[in-house]
C-alpha cells in the first residue's frame with residue numbers, strides 16, 4: 001500500500017546547536033508508505049533534525065506539521081502515532097526485556113500482555129533473554145529490545161537514528177525486513193544510517209542535511225562538518 005499524501009511536512013526549517021546554524025530552508029514532505037533517508041557527513045545535523053521531528057528540540061525557524069497541524073499545537077496526537085529510537089535505546093537496565101516492553105506499553109496507554117511481549121521479543125531473536133535483566137545483555141541485544149518495542153508500539157511513524165549500530169549481519173537483515181514490512185503496509189520511516197542498507201523496492205525519499213541546503217557547493221558536501229565553512 002502506498003498513499004503519498006503528505007502526513008508529515010517540514011516548512012523552511014532551520015536548526016541551530018549552540019552558536020552554530022546547522023541548516024536553514026529545509027522543506028520536505030512524507031506520506032504513508034514512504035521512507036525518508038536522512039544523509040550527510042558526521043556533524044551535519046542529522047540527529048539534530050530527528051530531535052526536531054520528535055519534538056524533543058525546537059527549531060530556530062520554520063514549522064513541522066503532522067496531518068496538517070503544527071507539531072507545537074498537536075503534540076498529543078503526534079506522540080500517539082510516532083515512535084523514536086535514538087542513540088540511547090531508552091530501555092531500563094534493571095528490568096527484563098519483557099518488563100521493558102510492557103512498561104513502555106503502559107506508559108503509552110496501550111497495555112501489552114505477557115504473551116504479546118514475549119512473542120515480539122522472540123520474533124526479534126531474543127527468545128533466550130526474555131527473563132534476564134537488560135543490564136546483562138550485549139549492546140546488540142539491547143538494540144533488539146528497543147527495536148521490538150518499536151514494532152510492538154504499532155506507531156505509524158518510526159524515527160530511527162542509526163538503528164543498525166551494534167547489530168550483526170542477521171540483525172541488519174532483520175531491520176531491513178522490519179522496514180520493508182512497515183513501509184510496505186503503509187507505515188512511515190525517517191531514519192539515518194552510515195551503513196549500507198538494502199531498501200530496493202521501497203519508496204525512499206533521500207534528504208541531504210547540511211549547509212548545502214542553502215549554499216550549494218559541489219565537492220564540499222561530504223567534508224567533516226568541523227572543517228566546513
Ligand SMILES: Nc1ncnc2c1ncn2[C@@H]1O[C@H](COP(=O)(O)OP(=O)(O)OP(=O)(O)O)[C@@H](O)[C@H]1O
Nearest residue numbers: 017018022040041042043044045046047048049225
Ligand atoms: N548540545 C549541543 N550543544 C552544542 N552543539 C551541539 C550539541 N549537540 C550537538 N551539537 C553539534 O551539532 C552538530 C550536529 O550534530 P548532530 O549530532 O546533529 O550531527 P549528525 O549529522 O547526526 O552527526 P553523526 O553522523 O556524527 O551522528 C555537531 O557539530 C555537534 O557538535
